[in-house]
Amino acid sequence: MSSADKEFVKEIARRDEDPSQWxxxxxxxxELADYTPVRGCMAIRPYGYAIWELMQAGLDRRIKETGxxxxxxxxxxxxSLLQKEADHVExxxxxxxxxxxxxxxxxxxxxxxxxTSEAIICAMYAKWIQSYRDxxxxxxxxxxxxxxxxVTRPFLRTTEFLWQEGHTAHRTSxxxxxxxxxxxxxxxxxxxNDMAIPVVPGRKTEREKFAGAHATYSIEALMQDGKALxxxxxxxxxxxxxxxxxxxxxxxxxxxxxxxQTSWGVTTRLVGALILVHGDDRGLKLPPRIAPIQVVxxxxxxxxxxxxxxxxASELEAxxxxxxxxxxLDDREEYSPGYKYNHWELRGVPLRLEIGPRDIENNQVVLVxxxxxxxxxxxxDGLEEALPGVLDAIQRDMLAxxxxxLDENSRPAADMAEMxxxxxxxxxxxxxxxxxxxxxxxxxxxxxxxxIRNIPLDQQAARQKAPAAAKCVHCGKPAAEVAVxxxxx
RNA sequence: CGGGGCGUAGCGCAGCUUGGUAGCGCAUCUGGUUUGGGACCAGAGGGUCGCAGGUUCAAAUCCUGUCGCCCCGACCA
Numbered sequence: 040m041s042s043a044d045k046e047f048v049k050e051i052a053r054r055d056e057d058p059s060q061w062x063x064x065x066x067x068x069x070e071l072a073d074y075t076p077v078r079g080c081m082a083i084r085p086y087g088y089a090i091w092e093l094m095q096a097g098l099d100r101r102i103k104e105t106g107x108x109x110x111x112x113x114x115x116x117x118x119s120l121l122q123k124e125a126d127h128v129e130x131x132x133x134x135x136x137x138x139x140x141x142x143x144x145x146x147x148x149x150x151x152x153x154x155t156s157e158a159i160i161c162a163m164y165a166k167w168i169q170s171y172r173d174x175x176x177x178x179x180x181x182x183x184x185x186x187x188x189x190v191t192r193p194f195l196r197t198t199e200f201l202w203q204e205g206h207t208a209h210r211t212s213x214x215x216x217x218x219x220x221x222x223x224x225x226x227x228x229x230x231x232n233d234m235a236i237p238v239v240p241g242r243k244t245e246r247e248k249f250a251g252a253h254a255t256y257s258i259e260a261l262m263q264d265g266k267a268l269x270x271x272x273x274x275x276x277x278x279x280x281x282x283x284x285x286x287x288x289x290x291x292x293x294x295x296x297x298x299x300q301t302s303w304g305v306t307t308r309l310v311g312a313l314i315l316v317h318g319d320d321r322g323l324k325l326p327p328r329i330a331p332i333q334v335v336x337x338x339x340x341x342x343x344x345x346x347x348x349x350x351x352a353s354e355l356e357a358x359x360x361x362x363x364x365x366x367x368l369d370d371r372e373e374y375s376p377g378y379k380y381n382h383w384e385l386r387g388v389p390l391r392l393e394i395g396p397r398d399i400e401n402n403q404v405v406l407v408x409x410x411x412x413x414x415x416x417x418x419x420d421g422l423e424e425a426l427p428g429v430l431d432a433i434q435r436d437m438l439a440x441x442x443x444x445l446d447e448n449s450r451p452a453a454d455m456a457e458m459x460x461x462x463x464x465x466x467x468x469x470x471x472x473x474x475x476x477x478x479x480x481x482x483x484x485x486x487x488x489x490x491i492r493n494i495p496l497d498q499q500a501a502r503q504k505a506p507a508a509a510k511c512v513h514c515g516k517p518a519a520e521v522a523v524x525x526x527x528x
Numbered sequence: 529c530g531g532g533g534c535g536u537a538g539c540g541c542a543g544c545u546u547g548g549u550a551g552c553g554c555a556u557c558u559g560g561u562u563u564g565g566g567a568c569c570a571g572a573g574g575g576u577c578g579c580a581g582g583u584u585c586a587a588a589u590c591c592u593g594u595c596g597c598c599c600c601g602a603c604c605a
Contacts, residue, residue, distance in 0.1 A: 067539090190529095
């Protein structure tokens, strides 16, 4: 950013000077969220919630297209239920909130505020599933969950957060595994195509997998500060929960069997990813598909031409709204055009449409792209036909820019020294061979606080980013898989 | 949960060392003039100085405790 540009941004910290302050400033000044009297809990403001609603819409459509239905389960889970699955309770116990009283009376059994809903949903599935004809059960829930985190950050890690959690039950192991991969792909498709955030799909290590899962898969994104962010997870629960919750069905062959289950989720954390991947020194930068306002109209209305310009701007607004665009006319009289430019840039509106007396004379408007600052002219007639192309280009270019950053910050490391140098000096994704031994994974973590984000599903592509020799980055023994290491949020 | 930093008007800060009637910039409100990258003039409103104790004739200032936020580590979406 040039020093001339710097003048335009007075409200937020410079991203390169104080990235953490920048992140918080963007959230507060763009009115996405604010701190509340409750530690670790934020209020999501209308503009931030509108983004989440668009994300919900994109995900919900895909979830339903893949055969799932929405349902709702209780926010409270009896202690005994949570404790049924040993790994599960061990994983979540440190971060659950307890309800001990109802009114003034102490409860005979404590309740946990759900940190995730496996337990309560499994209890219901045990009642609902009798026969192989009842399978598969394909249910999704939109809900809030609570995890008593020690360190919180708006959107990235809050005590209470919003998410969607899918919970499915299947007849066979193969079917469950297909479901796990199907939903991981749904997430990849949504995050890349709607949010313009490129991700690496892969399998989590034993150490990093979900508490109680047989296997966990994730999509991992890379933030502009070089830290990784888990953007979505999909778990194969196998029969772990079915056995303890006694979810059985009578199969075609007359045998009583346990179901195979999956669960998968994404959260409001994705809003944080949006900020960290696309944001710049001017603030938020939203991809058109999830921008609450895709086009903001800023009239240039000097006194002499006020009526003419405002009438035309208003007419344009109506036309674009009818054509299906999310459009906003900023006709406030008390602010100058320049102020409005900054105002909407801070809020990440993908496209600004300026219309003034000179434009009206020429029967045109000025379009300015938020993603690259490019200024275009478009005829007023047929504007509806011209806009989709521009918005699509912004969507596409934002993904391309993020992918370029991801590629440029994906580096190979053959040994610990190389890994450490990259992790400490450049960060980003490090592609390295891993023998599969947890001790090697742990050693990397202890020496440079980087973890294995996942083992990419596309090993062929991963190998091209890794050193040629298939030797474990730590112990040097022959390794079969390439893993992605990074410092993570 | 350990180490460090910060809490003074909506936002950003000064004042604290050396106790003595709470200030600045931006924002807000009113009136007027303005409008192609954060307009100008005039006037006005707004703070029990995070909270609770203590010391003192007197506390934003000194002491103790506590809560919150930020940063760096350990645990997690």
